[in-house]
Amino acid sequence: MVVIEIESGKLRGKLGLDKLNNNFYIFHNVPYAQPPVGSLRFKAPRPVQPWKGIKDATREGSECVSRHLITRKIVGSEDCLNLNVYTPELPQKNRPKPLKPVMFWIHGGIFMTGSNKTDLFGPEFLMAEDVVLVTINYRLGILGFLSLEDTSLGVPGNAGFKDMVMALKWVQKNITKFGGDPNNVTVFGESAGAVAAHLLILSPMTKGLLHKIIAQSACALNTWVGGRRSAKIVAEQLGFSNSDERKLISFLQGVSAVDILKAQIKIDTADFIETDFRFFGAVVEKPSSEEPFLDRRPIDIISSGDYNHLPMMIGYNDREGMAIDQIVPSRARAPFFENMEFSVPLALKVQRGSTLSKQIANEIRLFYFGDVKQTREEHQTQYFDLSTDTCFLRDIYFSVKHHIKTFTKPIYFYKFTLETELNIFKKLQNKNIAGVYHGDELGYIFKTMFTPDITPESPEDLAQKKVIKLWTNFAACGNPTPDSTDYILGVKWKPVDTHNVNYLEIGNPLSMKSNPEPERMAFWEKIFEINPLVSKL
Template structure:
């Protein structure tokens, strides 16, 4: 293989040769701009198409991530000029090779406020053992990607970060064949905020036709963390010392700030919101429901869209880990006892109950009794994991899975991840030794990271990587994760509205129905006051 130079719509790219975990070569192209730099007059605005360049652009190293605080090391990284993607492929088109390969587009997580596509975390060496083309993207985060105003004349309706993803997918449609990728066979996949983003793209008319399959790992558009608080304008005005929360004045002041000062404002708002804790899990600067307009990303509640059937109907995989809530121990190191102080803060915003009301107190007490009703349970860390697993992630993933199975003519699949090995990335970062699989642990089985140990032949780590990679790439190739050849693994059956089929990816592969049934029935009973949530 020779050092590759290819030509995309914007100009020529110089890539490099890399090797996968089997020491097989593939081509790597990094730091490719898919939109104009969102700086100056384009700060906070919808992304614009990329501009051409002259000469040969160096595409041998990662592009900058969005200006943010590193999720692990907490240092400030990146810049506003961040709309870059990476492409990895085993083959380039030639006179003797014109076969186009399935494309997989990865959307990273990070609570819409951190993360990137960098190879330190999302190395392609596992997935590139299969004959697919892999794309990993950056998008705008925090205030840069999710500032929103009601005043339509300001041109900042929100969801710029999600619209970045749409622009990246448009770039893929126009250019991926130059990397032997098939623009008519694109699978989007992501984890956490990336999983929620995948689900939002399924629901958005702006993304129609840009992809053909989707995998949402540990996140969906119904999760509270995938929605923005509605009090940010007031907080911004307060921090900017403005007498009234005038949106035009706030935008003008924000646009005048250098990137570091703007980020300081963003962090002050985040701290203020954390102190208030009255948004039922919603985040500062996250996706919003926009007012109808030609460029709107989403204009109705996600559940209403799913139940109407008016979305991009494609095969979808939803999934979760057994103890998603371990993430909260990593974040906050819970005090003893670990039982939440105020259960009203755990009531989902979708229930629309007034905090402090009799209804709110009644629901809060039911949640407390279900998760902490046994004497001594207030000190049991696993109860802390379970309440945050269910309330922050699993319940809404299960709701989304069932509702899609009821309204789609395409297969909907569900998995649970229970395998524990040296590749469980977030448990390693958090030094967690309790049983269970943390939120984010699945990343270590799809991507090679800086912390990935060498895979020993025949080990659980190697076996599990091969399973994840095979399931994910089978789904990308065929719309069905089950292997084409004979396999000892049980069949992974699609979900039915009244029968939630799933597989468990553990030390062994097992199949079952209606996982976590008692806990999920509890939440169905809580949500019975909202008939629209019933299947």
């Protein structure tokens, strides 16, 4: 056991063993904000209050009220604004050492599920490197992303993102106590966590709080990122029909968090196909007395160049779309596959059912499936490629293309093609199609409850070493391959330039290439030329 003192009080931590069987320090369930309960529900987080005595930080804290990512059971509590800190060593007054790069992890889960727990995000791989790791929880679903029209009520939206900002402020105040450098913080995340990382550099709230980002398999321009105002619909699902927002918020603050989650589940399941926007996600906040997390659409911020220009690493797994069966509710899978209008980009602002919408849908069908009647059984790979493009890659690619026009820092793009026993999500879903599943890169960065024993010099060991080296190199200096003679990597990763989307294929071996999925991306660029007035994502 070890005790340290941070700004808000003393913490008792414990020791763990990294991949190389060296000791590191663990501090779990460290509060970074007040519990968002009662009148604080749905509102921006408040700074954590100091405590007396020594707080036990040896056991993991609660995730936000949600359905578990794997078991689908309801878990968590509202008292969830906690983080974990892992560090190879603690500062010693008599032996000062340079502060270490900080890696700040945001979990994915479509803003509906997930947590910072070690069942999926164990620190053992990263602790074998010279970094400090912070993993956070934030509010999910309607609890984290409810927004109201009446700005005087203090619920403009984006509370879950503001939780992340509060956690970054905590890092600035406290991370030196763990040996971390507050002036070298890399935010990294996967899926919804990647969206959050991208939004954090676009937000006016975050200047000086982070210094690099890694966005794995998503970005702020993905079509599923946007939320909408939904308090009335949620309240009606719970039996309250008054449309006055002051009465609505009072009612919703008095209902149990579990009941709110159950209402959210019913609405999301019923509305998946019928509506274009989900109820929880990023919203452009109306002007108010509260500092906004997002004051304009992400594409407008990127195009303006008015954002935090920081080194960026961004990329995708080569067949992300295999996860579509897990994401889309079972009742919606058949129409989602059969009706290509559901793949017409919302950013085109083409009315569903219109002649133009049907024309675009037919072009999509012809490009991906040819002039034949498509069935899931006969065209699974094509369907998964379409899902990869429409849910993930297309908007990541366009995001990079837009950024490069205004960006003053390097952008490192990757395509992940490694397939070993560490690709745990594909194994869990029993997919036997070639390609890397959504989230499969996580098995190379974190130890999980499903991670097999890794034999030294095995394909898993060699691949894991390469991935962790790229990620931690970038965290240390903003360049994933600073030493071209590094025998582990053996490659120089070139950033994107104005002419080419250079990318590193993270496979076996690592190799530099240009312009990922060129035919597919050229197809989508052509689709967006149909209406130049709305062709911006």
